[in-house]
Amino acid sequence: MKIEKIHHVAYRCKDAKETVEWYRDMLNMDFILAIAEDHVPSTHEPDPYMHVFLDAGDGNVLAFFELPTKPEMGRDPNTPIWVQHxxxxxxxxxxxxxxxxxxxxxxxxxxxxxxxxxxxxxxFFDPNGHRIELACPDPEEDAMLEKLNAVKWEMLEEWSRTKKAPRHADWMHKKELSGV
Incomplete structure (x- = not known):
């Protein structure tokens, strides 16, 4: 038994049309599907929604729900804004x-x-307040991933015991912190 891949990831949005247009215009994502119903299929509760799906490339799908009858979107005040993205x-x-x-x-x-x-x-942030990251590989990515792979379990075990950042991979941001 093994997961094949992520089918889609869904987030809430303030306005479905604005969200689709923003992802189209800013990140060149194609709008691939919309579903709207008055009842939630899984729970059967009455709750009108618009569910939109965007092509995030290579078979990846990003989806959003607009929920007009629910209170305004919020964030977990205990989670820093940079964490969820x-x-x-x-x-x-x-x-x-x-x-x-x-x-x-x-x-x-x-x-x-x-x-x-x-x-x-x-x-950067989308119009719903979701933090978005665009990332590209470093030319030396493979060699660095090998280094990280070699210490991942040691790092996890040390973190689990101490709740302090292990120093096994502190080389990763030395350039950024030193300004080099």
Missing amino acids: IAFKVKDRDALVEFKEHLEEKGVEVLGVTDHSIFHSIY
């Missing part, structure tokens, strides 16, 4: 920089490019 892969650093410039030209505030050693990222 959706990360999408782009081909390379040139594509990442092109997206950054495109988003900024459209008025989206973009953080980064951040060098995570194994990959490079930019961060």
